[in-house]
Every structure is written in C-alpha cells, then in structure tokens.
Amino acid sequence: MAARVRRLSRFNIVSLTLGLVFLYLPIVILVVFSFNASRLVTVWGGWSLRWYRELFNDSAMIEAAWMSLRVAATSASIATLLGTLAAVALSRGEGFKGRTLFSGMLYAPLVMPEVITGLSLLLLFVAINAERGFWTVTIAHTTLTMCFVAVVVQSRLGSLDKSLEEAAMDLGCSPPRAFLAVTRPLIVPAIVAGWMLAFTLSLDDLVIASFTTGPGAATLPIRIYSEVRLGVKPEINAICTLVIALIAVVIIVASLVAKLSSVKGESAAPL
Amino acid sequence: MSARNIFTRPARLAAIAPYLWMVLFFLVPFGFVLKISLSQTVIAQPPYAPVFDFSAGWTALKAAFGALSLDNFRLLVSDDLYVLSYARSLVVALASTAMLLLIGYPIAYGMARLPRRWQPVAMMLVIVPFWTSFLIRIYAWINILQHDGLLNRVLLALHVVSQPVVWLSTDSAMYLGIVYSYLPFMILPLYATLAKMEPALEEAGADLGASPFEVFWLVTFPLSLPGVGAGVLLCFIPIVGEFVIPDLLAGSDSLMIGQTLWLEFFTNKDWPVASAVAVVLLAVLLLPLLVYDRLQRRQLEEAR
Amino acid sequence: MVAAAELAPPTGAFEPGKAVEPPLLRIEGVAKNFGSFRAVNGVSLDIRAGEFFALLGPSGCGKTTLLRMLAGFETPDEGRILLDGRDIARVLPHERPVNMMFQNYALFPHLNVRDNIAFGLKRARMSRAEIAVRVAEMMALVKLEGLEKRKPDQLSGGQRQRVALARSLARRPKLLLLDEPLAALDKKLRESTQIELMEVQRRLGMTFIIVTHDQEEAMTVANRIGVMDAGRLDQVATPRELYEAPNSRWIAEFVGDINLFQGEVTSRVQSDLTIATREAGTLTASEPHSAISKTMVFLAVRPEKIKLSRHGPAADGEGSAINRLGGVVTDVSYLGGTTTYKVKLDSGVVIRSSMANTTRLDKDSHGPGQRVVAWFTPDDCVVLEQ
Numbered sequence: 022m023a024a025r026v027r028r029l030s031r032f033n034i035v036s037l038t039l040g041l042v043f044l045y046l047p048i049v050i051l052v053v054f055s056f057n058a059s060r061l062v063t064v065w066g067g068w069s070l071r072w073y074r075e076l077f078n079d080s081a082m083i084e085a086a087w088m089s090l091r092v093a094a095t096s097a098s099i100a101t102l103l104g105t106l107a108a109v110a111l112s113r114g115e116g117f118k119g120r121t122l123f124s125g126m127l128y129a130p131l132v133m134p135e136v137i138t139g140l141s142l143l144l145l146f147v148a149i150n151a152e153r154g155f156w157t158v159t160i161a162h163t164t165l166t167m168c169f170v171a172v173v174v175q176s177r178l179g180s181l182d183k184s185l186e187e188a189a190m191d192l193g194c195s196p197p198r199a200f201l202a203v204t205r206p207l208i209v210p211a212i213v214a215g216w217m218l219a220f221t222l223s224l225d226d227l228v229i230a231s232f233t234t235g236p237g238a239a240t241l242p243i244r245i246y247s248e249v250r251l252g253v254k255p256e257i258n259a260i261c262t263l264v265i266a267l268i269a270v271v272i273i274v275a276s277l278v279a280k281l282s283s284v285k286g287e288s289a290a291p292l
Numbered sequence: 293m294s295a296r297n298i299f300t301r302p303a304r305l306a307a308i309a310p311y312l313w314m315v316l317f318f319l320v321p322f323g324f325v326l327k328i329s330l331s332q333t334v335i336a337q338p339p340y341a342p343v344f345d346f347s348a349g350w351t352a353l354k355a356a357f358g359a360l361s362l363d364n365f366r367l368l369v370s371d372d373l374y375v376l377s378y379a380r381s382l383v384v385a386l387a388s389t390a391m392l393l394l395i396g397y398p399i400a401y402g403m404a405r406l407p408r409r410w411q412p413v414a415m416m417l418v419i420v421p422f423w424t425s426f427l428i429r430i431y432a433w434i435n436i437l438q439h440d441g442l443l444n445r446v447l448l449a450l451h452v453v454s455q456p457v458v459w460l461s462t463d464s465a466m467y468l469g470i471v472y473s474y475l476p477f478m479i480l481p482l483y484a485t486l487a488k489m490e491p492a493l494e495e496a497g498a499d500l501g502a503s504p505f506e507v508f509w510l511v512t513f514p515l516s517l518p519g520v521g522a523g524v525l526l527c528f529i530p531i532v533g534e535f536v537i538p539d540l541l542a543g544s545d546s547l548m549i550g551q552t553l554w555l556e557f558f559t560n561k562d563w564p565v566a567s568a569v570a571v572v573l574l575a576v577l578l579l580p581l582l583v584y585d586r587l588q589r590r591q592l593e594e595a596r
Numbered sequence: 597m598v599a600a601a602e603l604a605p606p607t608g609a610f611e612p613g614k615a616v617e618p619p620l621l622r623i624e625g626v627a628k629n630f631g632s633f634r635a636v637n638g639v640s641l642d643i644r645a646g647e648f649f650a651l652l653g654p655s656g657c658g659k660t661t662l663l664r665m666l667a668g669f670e671t672p673d674e675g676r677i678l679l680d681g682r683d684i685a686r687v688l689p690h691e692r693p694v695n696m697m698f699q700n701y702a703l704f705p706h707l708n709v710r711d712n713i714a715f716g717l718k719r720a721r722m723s724r725a726e727i728a729v730r731v732a733e734m735m736a737l738v739k740l741e742g743l744e745k746r747k748p749d750q751l752s753g754g755q756r757q758r759v760a761l762a763r764s765l766a767r768r769p770k771l772l773l774l775d776e777p778l779a780a781l782d783k784k785l786r787e788s789t790q791i792e793l794m795e796v797q798r799r800l801g802m803t804f805i806i807v808t809h810d811q812e813e814a815m816t817v818a819n820r821i822g823v824m825d826a827g828r829l830d831q832v833a834t835p836r837e838l839y840e841a842p843n844s845r846w847i848a849e850f851v852g853d854i855n856l857f858q859g860e861v862t863s864r865v866q867s868d869l870t871i872a873t874r875e876a877g878t879l880t881a882s883e884p885h886s887a888i889s890k891t892m893v894f895l896a897v898r899p900e901k902i903k904l905s906r907h908g909p910a911a912d913g914e915g916s917a918i919n920r921l922g923g924v925v926t927d928v929s930y931l932g933g934t935t936t937y938k939v940k941l942d943s944g945v946v947i948r949s950s951m952a953n954t955t956r957l958d959k960d961s962h963g964p965g966q967r968v969v970a971w972f973t974p975d976d977c978v979v980l981e982q
Contacts, residue, residue: 029405036398037406037414044421044475047432050442054435061440103310110307117304119311126314128588129581132526134533136550137570140557141321144567148324164317167310172588187669188702190689192767193719197302199690202715206706218423225425228535231558242427249431249540253438261428268423 052265055258072259082244082260089224089241092155096162097219103163104170104219105212111171112178113200130168138165139232146233153235161233162226166219173218177211178204217275221268322574329364329567364568374552374569378576381549384538385531388470392527393520395471396478400519401512403479404486411487415480422476430469430540437465437541466542470531478523485519486512522591525584529577549573618681620645620803621666621771626675626685627827628661635661637827638675643771648797648804650818652811654850658827659807663773666805667696679770690719695769699776701760703748709735709759710744716767734762737796754785761793765800774806778813790816811851815839823847839898845980848896855902855947857895858982868917869979871895875945879919881977894980899950901976904937904962908969919977921947921970925962937962939970 055073059066076082107127114120130138142161143153151157181204189199227242234240239247241264248257368374403414421429436442437459444456459465489512497507535550542548547555549569557566619642628636636658643649651659664670666677668689677685684692695716703712713734717727735741738758748756757777764772777793778786794817797804808814814821815835822832831843842848845856859873869881871893881895903909908920926946927938930953937949949970962968 029402029407032398033402033405037402040395040399040402040475040479041417043472044418047429047436047472048421048424051428051432051435103313106306107310110303110310113303114307115303117307123307123311123314124589125585126318127310128585130318131588132529132581132584134530134535134550134573134577136533136535136553137325137574138318140553140566140570141325142317144324144328144563145317145321160317164313167313171310182700182702184698184700184702185704187667187689188696188698188704188763189715190669191667191694191696192716192763193690195688195690198719200302203704203706221423221425225427227427242425245427245431246536249427249434253431253435257431258435261425261431264428265424268425272420272423 048265051258052262055255055262057255057258060255072255073263075256076259076263079256081239082241082256085239085241085244086260088155088238092159092162092230092240093220093223096159096166096223097216099159100163100167100170100219101212101216104167104215105174105208107167107171108174108178109200112175127168127171130165131172135226135228136232139229142229143232153233154238157233157235158230158238158240161229162219162223165226165229166222169218169222170212170215173215174208174211177208181207213275213278217271220271224264224268325567325570328564329571330361331564332361332363364564365572367565368568368572373547374549377547377549377552378572380546381532381534382576384466384470384548385528385534388467388474388531389524389528391467391471392474392478393524396475396482396523397520399475400479400482400486403483404489415483418476418479418483426473427536429473430537433465433469433472434460434540437468460541461543463542466538469537469541470534473537474527474531477526481522481526482516482519485516485522489515518587518591521583522587525580525587529580529584532577533573617644619643620647620680621805622676622678623662623666624676624678626662626665626672626677628658628665628670629673634827636665636672639824639827639829640675641822641829641832643803643805645803646801648794648817648819649806650814650821651805651807651824652814652821652851653809653824655809657824659809659824660775662824663696663775663805663807666771667694667773668692693767693770694773695764695767695771696773696775697760697764697777699779701748701756701780703756703759703763705748707747708744709740709746709748709751712748712759713763713766715763720767730766734766737765737799738762738792753780753782754789757781757789761796765796765802768800768802770803772802772804774804776808777806778808779810786813787816793817823850825850841978842896842980845894845896845982848894848978848980853899853948853950855897855899857897859893859895861891861893868974869893871979875943876919876921876941876947877943879977880917880974881979882974883977883979890981892982894982896978896980897972897976899936899948900934900952902947902949902970902972904939904949904951904968904970906962906966906968908971917974918971919974923947923968923970925964925966925968928962928964935961939968941970 054065056068056070057064057066058069058071107123110117111120111124111127139161142157142164146153146157185203185207186196186199189203190196194202225242226240227246230240231243231246234243241260245257245260248254399418403411403418406414434441439456439458439460441459443459444453447453447457448455493511493515494507497511498504502510533550533553534548535554538548539551539554553566553569553573556562556569621641621643623639623641623643626636626639627634639658639662651662653659661670665672665685668684668687668691672685675685676683679692679694684694704715707715710731713731714727717730722730731744735744738761740755740758740762743751743755746755748759751759757780761777764774774793778789781789790813793804793806797817804817806814806817815838818835820832820834821838823830823838825846831838831847833841833843838847838851842851848854848856857871857873857876857879859871859879861869862872862878863870867882869883871879871881873879873895879895904925909918921939921941923939923941925937926940929936932953934950934952937951938946939949940946947970
C-alpha cells in the first residue's frame with residue numbers, strides 16, 4: 022500500500038505536537054510535584070521523598086492499594102480467559118444461535134455509562150444476597166474488562182490470514198490442533214495486551230467499584246477520590262505517581278513478553 | 293458445508309462460558325434495574341419494597357404485578373431537577389463531542405501522515421495516557437487549575453491576569469477534563485480509518501485540480517466518516533453518563549445525570565428513583581448504542 | 597500442417613487416451629454451490645500418476661474451488677473424488693495424502709524456515725533424525741541451504757515461495773496442489789521458477805496440479821491443461837492441442853491471440869470445407885474432424901499462421917487452395933522476437949499477423965500504408981461451431 026512517504030505539512034506537525042503536549046503535560050507536572058519538599062502543592066521547595074514516606078505510613082491507603090491490585094490481577098485474569106473464548110467464538114463460530122445478542126452484550130459495556138453498569142450489578146448482588154467486597158468488585162470488573170479483551174483479541178484473529186490454519190490442517194493438524202499450533206502463538210500478543218488493558222482498567226475504575234464494593238473494602242480509586250474531594254494533597258501526587266509507574270512497568274513487561282512471543286514487525290496493538 | 297466449519301463446533305463451545313457470564317452479570321442485572329425502578333421506596337435495607345416474592349406463589353405474583361408503580365417515572369417527568377439533568381447531560385455530551393472531533397481530527401490526521409515507521413510510536417504515545425488512570429489524570433488537572441495552581445501562577449507571572457482566575461468548579465474546567473480524558477477515544481478510530489486510506493486517492497484529487505482544502509473536504513473527510521462515526525459514539529455515549537469529571541471539576545449548581553443518579557443512590561438512598569433514572573438514561577442512549585453496535589460489528593467482522 | 601490427432605506430444609510419462617492403469621485421481625461429476633452461486637458445475641477429470649496438470653481459467657471460474665475440494669477445505673455438494681480408488685470427498689484435510697502450496701504461501705510467521713518445513717513431518721510422527729534428514733533434503737531440493745534459522749519475514753519473495761514448496765513437498769504427498777504459486781513473483785523470477793518447478797516435479801516423479809490464470813505459465817509447466825469457465829471444465833488437452841485445436845471460440849480467444857471469421861459452410865469435400873465469410877470472402881479450411889455438423893461456423897487462424905507478402909505466395913501445385921486476402925498495413929508493433937502487423941482488409945475488417953524476426957535487418961518488413969497480401973493455408977485454419 023502506502024510505501025511512499027506522505028507529505029507532512031507544518032499544520033500536521035503543529036497539531037501533533039500540541040496534542041501530545043496537552044496529553045502529557047499534566048501527568049508530567051503531577052509526577053514532578055510528587056517529589057516536592059514543600060507542603061504547598063504548587064510551590065517548588067526542592068526535591069524530596071517526604072510524601073512517599075508519609076504515604077507508606079498511611080495504612081488505609083496501602084490497604085486500598087493492595088485491594089485494588091488483587092482485584093485487578095484476579096479480574097484481569099478471568100476476563101482474559103473469558104474474553105479470549107468470546108473472541109474465538111465470535112470470529113470462528115460463524116453464525117450460531119444468539120450470536121447477535123452475544124456480540125451486542127460484548128460491545129455495549131465498552132461505551133455503557135459506568136453508573137448504569139455499576140448500579141445494575143449492585144442491584145443483582147443485593148437481590149442474590151451476595152456479601153459485597155472483594156469478589157463482587159472482581160466480578161463487576163471482569164464483566165466490564167472481558168469485553169475489552171474480546172475486542173482486542175477478536176480484531177487480531179480477524180486480521181490473521183485464514184490460509185495459515187488451512188496450511189496447518191493440510192500438513193496434518195486436526196482443526197483444534199491447527200488452532201493451537203498456529204493461531205494461538207499468533208494471538209498471544211493480543212491476549213497479553215488484553216490482560217494489560219483489563220488490569221489497568223480495573224485499577225482505574227472508581228464508579229463501578231463504588232457501587233459494588235461493601236463497607237471496609239475500599240479500592241485505591243475510591244480512596245483517592247474521597248481524598249481529592251477534600252482538596253489536593255502532595256501525598257496523593259505520590260500515590261498517583263506510584264500507580265503511573267506501576268502501569269508503566271506493566272506496559273513495558275507486557276510489550277516485552279509480546280515481542281518475545283510474537284513475530285518481528287507485528288506489534289500488539291493495545292486497542 | 294465447507295471444512296472451515298470444522299472449527300465451528302469447538303468455537304461455539306468456547307462461547308458458552310462468556311455467554312453465560314454476560315447473561316448473568318450484564319443482561320439479568322438490567323432486569324433488576326427495571327424491576328426496582330417500578331417499586332416503592334422504603335426506609336430499610338435494601339431500601340425498596342420487593343416487587344416480586346417468588347416464594348409466595350402465583351397469586352402473590354399476580355398481586356405483585358398489580359402493585360407495580362410508575363410513580364418513580366412520574367417523578368422524573370414532574371421534577372425539574374431530573375429534566376434539567378438529562379438536558380444538561382445531552383448538551384455537555386454534544387458540545388464536548390464536537391470539541392473532541394475538532395481537536396482530535398487534526399491530531400489523527402497528523403499521525404496518519406507521519407512516516408510509516410513513526411506511526412506505531414505516535415499511536416503508543418496517544419494510547420499511554422489512556423492506560424494511566426482516568427482519576428489520576430483528572431486529579432492532575434485539579435493540581436494545575438486550582439486557585440494557586442500552576443496555571444494561575446503562569447498567567448500572573450506573565451501579567452496576563454492581575455489576580456487569580458477561578459478555574460476549578462466551572463464548566464470550562466469540566467469541558468477541559470472531558471476533552472482531555474476522551475481524546476484518545478476520538479483519535480484512535482479516526483487514525484485507524486485515515487491510516488488505511490490509500491494516499492493515491494488524495495494525490496489523484498490534487499492531480500485533478502482540487503486545492504489542498506478541497507482534497508481534504510471532498511476526498512479525505514468523506515472517506516473518514518466511518519472513523520468519525522465510531523469516534524463520536526465512543527465519546528458521546530459514555531460522556532452522557534459521566535460522573536467523575538463533572539463531580540470533580542464542574543460547579544455544583546447544575547448536575548449531569550450521572551451525578552443525579554449517584555446522588556439519589558448514595559446520598560438520598562433512594563434506589564427506586566436511581567433505577568428509574570438509569571432506565572430513562574438507557575432509553576435515551578438506546579439509539580446511539582444500537583448504531584454503535586452496528587458500527588463495531590461491521591468494523592470487527594469486515595476483517596474476516 | 598498437423599491435425600489434432602497428431603498433436604499429441606512425443607512419448608513421455610503418460611499418454612492421454614491410452615488407459616493402461618487406473619488414474620491416480622478421478623473426479624466424477626463434482627459440483628459445489630455457494631448459496632445460489634454454482635461455483636463448480638459437474639466437473640469430471642482423470643489425472644494419472646506423474647502428471648503435471650494445470651487448471652487454467654479466468655478468475656472466478658471455479659478452478660480454486662475445485663482445488664480446495666481436492667485439498668479438503670471445501671466439500672463437494674455432488675460427485676466423488678477418488679484418490680487411488682478411495683473416495684476422499686469427505687475426508688478432512690489433515691487426513692488426506694494431499695498437500696497444497698498456498699497462493700500467498702501461508703508460511704507460519706512465528707516459525708523459522710526449518711520449523712515451517714518440519715511442521716508437517718512432526719504431525720506425521722516422524723523421528724527427530726528422520727525429520728532432520730528430510731528437512732535437509734528439502735532445503736537442498738529448493739536450494740535454500742543456510743537459511744534454516746530465518747523467519748519468513750526475513751526472506752525475499754522468491755525464497756518464501758521455495759520454503760512453501762519445500763514445506764508442501766516434505767510429506768511426500770501423493771498429490772501436490774499448487775494454488776497460483778507464482779502469482780506473487782515478478783516476471784523474470786516467475787519464468788525461472790516455472791522451470792525449477794518442472795525439474796522438481798520430474799525429479800520426484802510426483803503428481804502436481806497447478807491452478808493458474810496465466811496461460812503461458814500453464815503451457816510452460818503442464819503436460820495437460822484443463823480450461824475452466826463458469827464452473828465447467830471446457831477442454832482438457834495438451835498445451836499444443838489446446839492452442840492449435842481449441843474446441844470452442846471461447847477457448848480459442850482465451851488461449852493466445854486469434855483472428856476469427858464468421859461464415860457459412862457452402863461445400864464440403866472430404867475434409868476440405870469451403871466457407872463463405874462476410875469479412876474475407878470465400879475461404880478454404882481443412883478440418884479432419886468430421887464433428888462439424890452445423891453450417892454456421894467460425895474460421896479461426898492464429899496470427900503467426902498468417903503470412904504477409906507484397907504479392908502473395910508463388911502459385912505452386914497446392915497454391916490454389918491457399919487463402920489470400922488483400923489489405924493495407926495499418927499498424928506495426930515491433931516486439932523483439934516477433935513483429936505484429938495489423939492489416940485492414942478490403943472488407944474493412946482488421947486482422948493481425950505475427951511474423952518472426954529471423955534476421956537482424958528488416959528487408960521483409962512492411963510499413964504502415966503498404967499494400968500486402970495476407971495468406972494462410974487451409975491446414976492452419978480451425979473451424980469452430982458457433
């Protein structure tokens with residue numbers, strides 16, 4: 022296709038640069054000020070790790086972070102399993118009964134306002150008398166994030182050359198074997214990207230978690246939210262920076278895994 | 293029957309678990325929302341009078357149907373608070389989607405015109421902020437926008453203003469937050485369609501005498517409409533129900549519907565009214581949701 | 597010159613029409629529908645062991661569908677496919693002793709060259725040592741030694757094509773199917789690869805079926821060609837027979853270039869037909885097939901069978917039967933080995949003549965505007981029913 026170099030106008034460069042500055046500047050400022058020695062959030066008082074020390078003494082915050090990490094890891098793993106199965110069913114299952122409903126249920130949560138998803142899940146949990154806490158939040162997050170996993174994996178499956186599976190069968194693989202020997206290694210990067218996405222979405226969610234959690238089981242965003250409502254505190258900058266760092270590490274590790282298990286030149290598109 | 297269908301059976305089996313999961317945790321809960329939106333508020337735990345008691349048998353069930361009440365919905369129509377909330381949500385969503393399109397299009401266009409090898413990098417750069425927490429990014433803006441925040445300091449230092457401007461708790465701050473948070477959702481689908489476009493088409497337009505603007509308006513833009521549609525819906529629908537951004541950045545004198553729902557639920561403990569709000573919100577969003585579903589399906593299944 | 601019956605090739609690996617042993621592959625009345633579209637419409641065909649057979653046809657003619665039914669990726673709606681006497685129409689692809697070389701090669705991008713070639717051997721549960729030997733053998737066969745560790749995206753188009761060939765040959769299938777195997781290569785490489793394909797086939801003594809839309813390619817590589825159109829197998833013949841004795845107007849025009857004159861048979865003396873044409877007056881054709889029963893026919897002549905000269909051939913003994921058409925050269929295209937002339941006949945019809953450039957200096961060439969006689973012998977005519 023487009024092997025030739027496209028003309029990049031000055032307008033293109035300016036809009037790209039401004040766009041990226043807009044996206045990154047607030048985050049950079051936040052990270053820098055987390056190392057501020059001053060109590061005043063906006064006055065630079067020199068470099069310091071003071072707020073990180075205070076953070077580690079804030080047991081409620083640490084507890085919430087631990088809860089969030091457990092929820093994110095558990096729900097991302099279940100969501101990856103279910104979402105991958107759903108993607109396989111959608112892209113290889115041809116037409117089956119209830120397929121339209123199935124794909125509708127998978128695509129709708131991607132845009133569904135979180136207040137609706139959160140409220141409806143809570144009402145379900147109340148109706149079945151489930152004890153609210155770790156598992157209800159995990160189930161809620163799994164429901165949301167498996168849809169993202171399904172979309173990521175499905176688009177990868179769709180872009181695969183169908184003749185690869187045929188070639189594998191031609192060379193003696195039964196259909197399930199052909200899928201495992203050829204298709205599975207090729208979609209691993211997408212599955213890894215899906216897990217990553219599910220993990221960060223879960224770590225990030227405030228609204229659904231607020232609805233579905235119970236007393237004494239606050240997640241990190243719930244904790245941050247209640248602090249933020251009371252005003253800006255340098256300590257929040259510190260925890261936010263840590264979350265950003267964690268996500269950066271997850272992204273880097275995951276893309277390394279994806280790179281190792283994938284083919285050169287085929288990057289895992291995270292979305 | 294082709295041999296492709298050999299895959300079909302195991303693939304269909306793969307659907308069972310996610311299918312059941314989604315029915316149980318996505319579809320069924322809406323039933324509960326609907327049910328509770330039709331029941332009466334009581335001060336209890338949970339704070340609503342049960343509509344159905346399945347253990348009570350058929351006659352009780354029939355009686356229960358008789359007791360269904362549309363009171364909550366009548367309240368939504370009669371009380372200005374709700375009507376205004378819905379109206380404000382739609383206005384905010386429309387306005388901010390328009391802004392997102394105006395800002396996101398040039399960025400996506402610039403990305404699509406980058407040299408091939410830089411495009412994945414640019415895409416990564418757009419996606420990464422999306423991976424970092426939504427709440428944290430809003431918080432980052434609070435840092436900047438607050439009374440003695442960085443923005444006011446810079447403006448004061450440059451003598452643009454003589455005294456600090458109130459940024460926080462204004463609609464401007466809210467729009468800024470929405471645009472900031474949803475920008476990747478607008479850019480990515482736009483970029484996807486623009487990058488797929490054959491550059492020869494634009495060259496042919498220019499060759500046939502169209503000015504750069506005409507090339508854009510008559511060739512590029514019409515061809516990017518599927519991406520525009522996807523981006524618009526991907527932003528518009530969730531923004532209508534947005535809670536966090538207006539709650540943290542906008543003033544409290546007028547509420548978006550997500551805030552109203554939150555208020556009814558957490559503060560007033562009026563679950564039936566909160567459910568009714570959700571039902572109406574869902575009804576309002578049904579059409580865009582259906583259009584979005586079609587777009588999404590076509591996009592994912594065209595690749596097959 | 598030659599009659600169709602004499603067009604059979606000199607003795608080779610097989611001879612059509614001499615049913616000595618049962619065919620390796622017998623396709624019987626095979627049909628395939630996609631919805632209401634009949635992709636393959638009642639095809640029957642025998643292919644003998646050791647044959648290099650080409651399925652030739654325009655895109656959408658059903659040739660690839662037929663090939664995919666042989667590989668097992670499609671199941672015929674009607675008919676049988678017998679391989680060594682066993683009906684394999686419903687056997688799954690991985691259980692057939694048939695391998696396929698895919699159009700886009702379908703090399704596994706996550707596996708290196710060696711693992712791609714060994715893929716099918718591992719499925720066949722060969723021992724490690726056997727696999728190593730076979731892979732080395734295949735690498736040598738396609739001249740890829742030293743590239744074992746490369747991934748497909750580190751190979752050139754020609755190298756990928758060789759890996760795909762080696763991979764599909766490694767299991768020593770009874771039948772190798774090739775789906776447009778050279779379509780992705782440029783012209784020069786394609787020509788040399790055609791020769792290599794023939795050598796490989798001859799050396800291994802395997803049976804190849806190739807699908808192609810390129811008639812030159814089909815004629816170069818194949819012993820026999822089946823021409824398909826709209827789901828039907830229209831003619832099965834050797835390349836020479838197909839070119840010199842096409843059995844329909846469609847094939848005559850699809851394979852190579854041809855001049856057609858529409859006319860009516862006015863008399864018939866043994867094999868000599870006299871045909872009254874609108875475009876070129878009365879012509880004589882020698883048609884040994886007595887099959888022509890209708891009187892409305894097409895008389896077809898290949899451009900290279902039409903000679904041009906200023907005065908026509910010297911009238912010798914058989915000269916009386918030679919067809920002569922007067923006209924004016926309107927266009928000359930010099931193509932290196934040959935020159936193609938367009939001649940506008942007195943009737944206004946334009947015909948094409950192609951002459952070999954056997955000498956460097958163009959003593960014999962005719963320029964535009966030159967008045968010439970275009971002539972051809974009755975033997976060089978093909979008579980086709982309308």
